[in-house]
Amino acid sequence: MNKSTILVTGGSGYLGSWVVKGLLEKGYTVRIAVRDKNNTKKVSHLHDIAANAKGNIELWEADLLKEGSFDAAAKGCETIYHMASPFMLDVKNPQKDLVDPALIGTRNVLNAATRSETVTRVVLTSSVVAIMGDNTDLQERGVDALDERFFNESSSLTHQPYSYSKVLAEKEAWKMEKEQEQWKLVVLNPSFVMGPTLTPSTDSESLNFMKQFLGGQMFMAPDLTFGWVDVRDVAKAHILAGENQEAEGRHLLAENTYTVLQVGSILRKVFGKKYLLPKYQAPKFMLYLTGWMFGLSTTYVKKNVGIPLKxxxxxxxxxxxxxTPIEKTMTDMVNQMETLQLIK
Incomplete structure (x- = not known):
């Protein structure tokens, strides 16, 4: 068994690429689970990173929905980082597109950890939406701020299905940890992840949000408050959680909470009038009438718009x-998008 070998699922994605980069720079051998090893386009940037790092990468084929497909890749590893889970907000079949990959995928990866006989730690990428579903959760809990004590109880297949998929998957992971004694589970619950990318793919929800934001599609900002966090900080948290043997439980990751309008103001201070950033906040009643154009249901508007969050x-x-301060996160992200000509 090679103690320095680590398996990463979702390693070619927006967050996963930063985690793999950090592990390679520390000298680990990183096994990246992919559906098709021959699709070099998705991992070529990781080979480039590995060429200038102390560690090495290996490609292993696996499928989230296929029982046993992670077994070979997990054998001989000490740690697994399970990050692979679809993040899509506009889906036609939430059970098939979100819940099944998140829940079945988690079961398959964690079963592989147990069958490996070598894995002693699993770091799971969950989300803040496994802690909360709507901003009204803060009021309903009767607390000043939400933390790791809470689980999302307000999401469902019909209301915030992505959030529902994340809480189901995390609860399943904790259940499976209790059923064995070989490996220890550490969970990370990041809020809205932003910042520069390492992957050539441009279809992440974070990049899509910024494109819409800079392009004037939110000329009047919805009065929505989110937690925000730098992708590089989230990656660093993953590596710290994997290496620190004292790390345990869940970890909510957020630099702070800001409204969409506040983020617009932060960017305007840096870029001036270069982009069509929102200057005004849309009244809640307007979103009841027009929210459907942006994929916002009346229930979502009722439970989130104008509701503070801590x-x-x-x-x-x-x-x-x-x-990392949000000013640096957003500035670095926009500067890179300009360089890559991702902003029209």
Missing amino acids: LNNTKSLTLGLTY
């Missing part, structure tokens, strides 16, 4: 994490 990130600091 998140407590204190536990994540015990990992040794220091958060």
